[in-house]
Structures are given as structure tokens and as C-alpha cells.
Amino acid sequence: MLSILTKLVKLHGSLYELALSKTDIIKKGDLQGLEEMMKSEQKHILAIKQIDEERKAAVATLVAGQSRTAYSVTLSDCLPFFQKEEQDELLAVQNQLINQIKQLKEVNELNQQLIEQSLQFVNLSIDMILPEPQEITYNKRTQYDEPATSRSIFNSKA
Known part of the structure; x- marks a missing residue:
């Protein structure tokens, strides 16, 4: 049991280091580096699951x-066997693992906030590039009218 928990601590520590590197990559805006980092993270997550x-x-x-x-047994329940x-x-x-997971969670939350800010910046940039279409005349829409075209630069339907 001890060796298994030690492996989990090492893997979570390695994942934490990747998350720190990911923060720098996000700050730089390196999309290719971010993609490679996410592949590496997926490998670590798979190893943790195993x-x-x-x-x-x-x-x-x-x-x-x-x-x-x-599934319902905790480490505290297992202690009498040792x-x-x-x-x-x-x-x-166990305390090391708990601390590693807390640190990893904090860095992941920071990375999520940075990505959300980047998306907000991209949306703002798009809004500045594509101005609002202006209505020249007032016309009352009926249920048979075609809907107005949207301002999206992507041609897709949900």
C-alpha cells in the first residue's frame, strides 16, 4: 500500500510541475506548446488512473x-491492518498526497482563469474587428420573415 501511495505522490508531483509549465505557456499564448502539454497531462492522468x-x-x-x-474504505479504515x-x-x-492535490487544484484554477481571460480578449478583438450591423429602416418582423444574419465569423449551426 505504501509503494502505491508513493507512486501516486510522485505522479501528482509531476503533474503539478506540468501544470506550472502550462501556466507559462498560457501566458505566452503558445497554442502548439499548450497542445503538447495537454497530451503530456493526459499520459500522466492515465498513469494515475492505473x-x-x-x-x-x-x-x-x-x-x-x-x-x-x-470503494467505501478510507486509508484510516486500513490502518489497523498495518x-x-x-x-x-x-x-x-497521505498528507503529502493531499498537499500535492491541493497545490495542483490551485494551479489548475489559475490556468482556467487565464484561459477564460484569453477567450474574453479574443471575443473583444472579434467584436472590434466586426462592427455591429446597423439597421437603416425600421421594419416589424413577422413570423414568416427570415432571421437576421448573425455576426459570427464561423459558418456553423449548433
Whole structure:
């Protein structure tokens, strides 16, 4: 169990480093770098999912004779199955993992805000390039009239 949690801490730490790099890439506006970074992140996420499946299997083995399922068991529930030294190590690694996840969440929230700001800037730029169409005369629309053309530069329908 300890080795599995240690692997999760390392992978989350690596993912955190990628998220920090992603922040710089977003600030630079490097779309190709952002795409490559996202591919690398997906590889890390896949590896984390695989290690998490190992963790679930280990927990299922620990609680095999009990009425609880592996999905509802916490690390605190597993501690009685280990020696005191192992319990201390598991709790320390658990705290590291919790801290890594908190840091990763903070950086991801920052990256999301930066991307939203970039999108707002792009929309503002488009609005400045494409001025509002002006109505020359007033005409009352009826249900049979064609809808007015939109200002989108993309030719697509939802």
C-alpha cells in the first residue's frame, strides 16, 4: 500500500510541475506548446488512473472478509491492518498526497482563469474587428420573415 501511495505522490508531483509549465505557456499564448502539454497531462492522468486501480485492488484484498466494499474504505479504515511504523509512514504519505492535490487544484484554477481571460480578449478583438450591423429602416418582423444574419465569423449551426 505504501509503494502505491508513493507512486501516486510522485505522479501528482509531476503533474503539478506540468501544470506550472502550462501556466507559462498560457501566458505566452503558445497554442502548439499548450497542445503538447495537454497530451503530456493526459499520459500522466492515465498513469494515475492505473495506479489508483492498483490501490483499489490492494484495499479490496485488505477488506476481503468484511462487509464493506473497497470503494467505501478510507486509508484510516486500513490502518489497523498495518504495524505502527507502517501506519505512520502511510499517514505521512497521505498528507503529502493531499498537499500535492491541493497545490495542483490551485494551479489548475489559475490556468482556467487565464484561459477564460484569453477567450474574453479574443471575443473583444472579434467584436472590434466586426462592427455591429446597423439597421437603416425600421421594419416589424413577422413570423414568416427570415432571421437576421448573425455576426459570427464561423459558418456553423449548433
